[in-house]
Amino acid sequence: MTSSAPTAERRIAGSRIALMSVFLSRLAQFATFPFIYSFVVGSGASPVLAGVVVALSAITSALVGLGGGVLADRRCEVAVIGLCNLALATLLLLLQISFAVHVLILFSALFGAIQGCLDPATQLSLAKQRTTYESRRSFGARYYVINLAAAIGPVLGALIFEHAQIWPVFAISALLVGVAGLSLPHRADTPPPGPARAAPLHDILAALRHYRGGILSVTLIMVAYAQMTTTFSHHIITSLGYGIEFYAGLMVFHAGLILFGQPLVLNLLARAQFVQTITLGLLALGLGLLLPALASGPHGRAVLVAAMFCFTVGEVLVLPSSNALFAELSPQDTKALALSLYNLSRLGLAAGPILGSVIVETLGFPALCALSALAAAGGTMGLVRMSRREETASG
Structure with missing residues (x-):
């Protein structure tokens, strides 16, 4: 003991x-x-x-x-x-x-x-x-x-x-x-020597094949997430004419919700099933991405505040949970590699503004809101499928 x-x-x-x-x-x-x-x-x-x-x-x-x-x-x-x-x-x-x-x-x-x-x-x-x-x-x-x-x-x-x-x-x-x-001391819980490990490139290629669905799912979420700080911000500031001060206020509201609300939300949901957490996060995130399409009306500012609230709640539920999912489902001896593959989804943050700009120019801003919500939904449901597949395989 x-x-x-x-x-x-x-x-x-x-x-x-x-x-x-x-x-x-x-x-x-x-x-x-x-x-x-x-x-x-x-x-x-x-x-x-x-x-x-x-x-x-x-x-x-x-x-x-x-x-x-x-x-x-x-x-x-x-x-x-x-x-x-x-x-x-x-x-x-x-x-x-x-x-x-x-x-x-x-x-x-x-x-x-x-x-x-x-x-x-x-x-x-x-x-x-x-x-x-x-x-x-x-x-x-x-x-x-x-x-x-x-x-x-x-x-x-x-x-x-x-x-x-x-x-x-x-x-x-x-x-x-x-x-x-x-x-700090090196691993005190290092297992005894086992069979020779495969070459690093073999590990990487095998992990890419195994987690390709999860990587694509998180990347889709990141593409949608990137819109809030790029194409959405430009639309709010210039097209709607609300100015940079209003958008800055939205981002302060966003940061405040995360800093003060996240510990409470995660304490309540950390014991919940992954599917329950991610589904609730999907509903909030999707609503937060759809509502800005309605912000051109007389109550546009209130709509955007509500959208930011929903978006932030969805972000708090989806992003940490998806990261933890990769950690929970990956084998112990290649866990860090699986988590590094999760980090490949950051490329979605780079691709998101480009795709969003093309969609706005060709289809318009409401179409971008709808497609962003669909991308987030597709990515989130892909994570649910990944979770259930791994549970079935281990069971």
Whole structure:
């Protein structure tokens, strides 16, 4: 009985390190990338180049993440977290040297690569809980700290780009988390040596085949999710004429609902069945995506507030639950790889604005709302099917 205590202590410590690491990396992300596009364009470069600089991070994160998942599965994930934070500390010091465009290109690519390795390692650490309830609460906490970073990051970013000497605070914080991660003992619960493992490429290809339905489902949800901060925002500000101040107020409302309401919602639903949680989230998310089509009427502002409320509730229920689903259904020895495949769905955030713009220009904004709701519904029902298929296979 006493031999399990170190493992439990390590699990708790690893989860705390993972959450601190997620918060720091996302804080750095939200403090820099909203300003990088404007900074690159302001330096005289083309908007196309600025878009490439920003998108580079998502591309390298998705590609490197596959190798990062294999690395976390085959090595101690907490050590991977520590090394990634040491790398993050070094990278943040890079912006202390220069804000030149070529430096920002390098920063974006390397930041994505670090995050690609970091995310599956932190998710694996959070997935190592004794019960499904604890696992879902851990992924809910991860989602919460990401949104907390999203609320704080842009404010810090404005100060950082005006007073670059704030960057060492980020670097020192990342360094401390890195040292803490490296100081934790390696796996106390490592199983005895078994048969030789397949080559990493074999693991990746096998996982891609097995989880292709789940990856497509989450990507569809991300395509729909991306509309709220791109095509929908443009429509609200310009086409409806409500202005940037009203849209900014909607986003503050969105952030406030997540920061103050998410812990309550997740505590109530963490013990519920996945299908119940995801279905309720689908109804809320779909309604939040459909209602903006009705915002051109006399009560347009009230309709948009109601839409944002529904959208946020759906987001809180669907996104953490889908992440936890991949963690719950994946085998223990390839869990981080499965979670890195989940992170491939971020490519939907890049494709979403492009697809949304084409739909608005060809079919109109109401059609975009309907198709976004359909995409979210298709993705969500795909996750339900994935859950039931795995339950049938294991039963």
